[in-house]
Amino acid sequence: xxxxxxxxxxxxxxxxxxxxxxxxxxxxxxxxxxxxxxxxxxxxxxxxxxxxxxxxxxxxxxxxxxxxxxxxxxxxxxxxxxxxxxxxxxxxxxxxxxxxxxxxxxxxxxxxxxxxxxxxxxxxxxxxxxxxxxxxxxxxxxxxxxxxxxxxxxxxxxxxxxxxxxxxxxxxxxxxxxxxxxxxxxxxxxxxxxxxxxxxxxxxxxxxxxxxxxxxxxxxxxxxxxxxxxxxxxxxxxxxxxxxxxxxxxxxxxxxxxxxxxxxxxxxxxxxxxxxx
Numbered sequence: 320x321x322x323x324x325x326x327x328x329x330x331x332x333x334x335x336x337x338x339x340x341x342x343x344x345x346x347x348x349x350x351x352x353x354x355x356x357x358x359x360x361x362x363x364x365x366x367x368x369x370x371x372x373x374x375x376x377x378x379x380x381x382x383x384x385x386x387x388x389x390x391x392x393x394x395x396x397x398x399x400x401x402x403x404x405x406x407x408x409x410x411x412x413x414x415x416x417x418x419x420x421x422x423x424x425x426x427x428x429x430x431x432x433x434x435x436x437x438x439x440x441x442x443x444x445x446x447x448x449x450x451x452x453x454x455x456x457x458x459x460x461x462x463x464x465x466x467x468x469x470x471x472x473x474x475x476x477x478x479x480x481x482x483x484x485x486x487x488x489x490x491x492x493x494x495x496x497x498x499x500x501x502x503x504x505x506x507x508x509x510x511x512x513x514x515x516x517x518x519x520x521x522x523x524x525x526x527x528x529x530x531x532x533x534x535x536x537x538x539x540x541x542x543x544x545x546x547x548x549x550x551x552x553x554x555x556x557x558x559x560x561x562x563x564x565x566x567x568x569x570x571x572x573x574x575x576x577x578x579x580x581x582x583x584x585x586x587x588x589x590x591x592x593x594x595x596x
Contacts, residue, residue, distance in 0.1 A: 328406075329585045331593030333555055336461040337468060339413030341593075342452060345584060346406040354396050354536065355582045356544055359411035361389035362475065364445050368405030372397040374437050375535060381438045386445055388434040388479065394535030408452055412472070420472040421482065430482040439479050447471045494519045495533045498526070499541065506545050507568030512538070547582045550575060554591045563587065 328346035341359070354373070369382045374395040381387050387407075389395055391414055397407075421432045451467040453459075501518045502510060515538055516523045530538050546567045553563035564575030564587075579587050 329589050331585075331590055332455050333593055334455050334464065336464050337455070339416055340468065341411040342455055343409045343411070344406070345409070346404065347584070353581050354394050354540070355547075356392050356394055356536070357389070357411055358391055358548055359413050360391055360417050361387070361409055361411055362448065362471075363387050363407050363409030364448065366406040366408065370397055370405050379437050384440070384442075384445070386439045386441060386448070388437050388439065388475075390434060392534075408449075410448065410451075412468075416468070417472055417476070420469055421476055423469075424473050424476060425482055432476050432480045433483045434480050436479065441478060444471070444474050444478065447474060491529050491533060494521065494526075495530060498530060498538065499534075502538070502542050503545060506542075506549050507566060510542065543578060544582065547579055550579060550587065551583070551590060554587055555593070560587045560591065 330344045332342040364386045365383045367383045371378050371380050421429050448471050512523050516526050519526045550563045550567040561572045564572045569575035
């Protein structure tokens with residue numbers, strides 16, 4: 320009998336009643352992720368097992384019954400502890416949802432929400448997010464889904480977040496912004512290090528150091544993340560895997576599949592097969 324494939328228990332839900340919200344269930348017993356980011360707020364809870372996950376280079380411990388909170392674009396890698404079977408549900412919530420609820424609760428000038436801690440013990444809040452999960456999976460009404468999401472975000476922000484102030488970009492931040500905008504506008508194109516250095520107005524070596532320090536990723540890893548994020552959107556919209564690979568700038572479907580799994584822990588087919596309703 321052949322060896323049973325590992326890390327294959329993965330499912331996604333994308334609900335047309337809640338645009339900008341994606342739910343993921345995963346069950347892992349070995350390392351599945353490399354450092355990566357999400358464009359969305361990641362709000363989840365462990366069903367079983369333990370993890371010591373890295374967030375911005377710092378380790379954090381979480382176990383069953385605890386919630387994990389990660390802000391957009393924060394570099395992280397969540398893998399199970401040795402000899403631990405880790406299962407979790409994770410909500411990926413578009414920043415517009417979070418900001419709109421923040422503005423309703425704290426006022427229009429509340430600033431960008433930032434989590435006080437990446438791991439929290441809050442049984443009441445967890446029960447609320449579990450209720451939202453149930454109505455998404457079981458197909459509840461739109462009003463119920465929206466009400467639970469808004470309530471869950473409001474309780475999360477009032478209990479476990481602070482409102483950051485709008486900062487004036489410093490010199491390095493302006494450089495990073497120019498480079499990230501340049502990469503975002505040319506996701507599927509071949510971009511050279513010389514080209515990025517010219518955009519930044521820095522030497523190649525200085526650019527690499529400044530970019531890594533600011534984002535936690537190399538320019539190449541950042542480009543890869545952008546391409547995978549685009550690939551996800553294309554798959555969610557119904558593109559075939561080969562089409563998504565080409566439009567996202569990968570050399571072929573095989574390359575796309577390898578990189579996609581390294582970044583997301585799932586195959587493109589698993590992501591494409593997500594229940595949309």
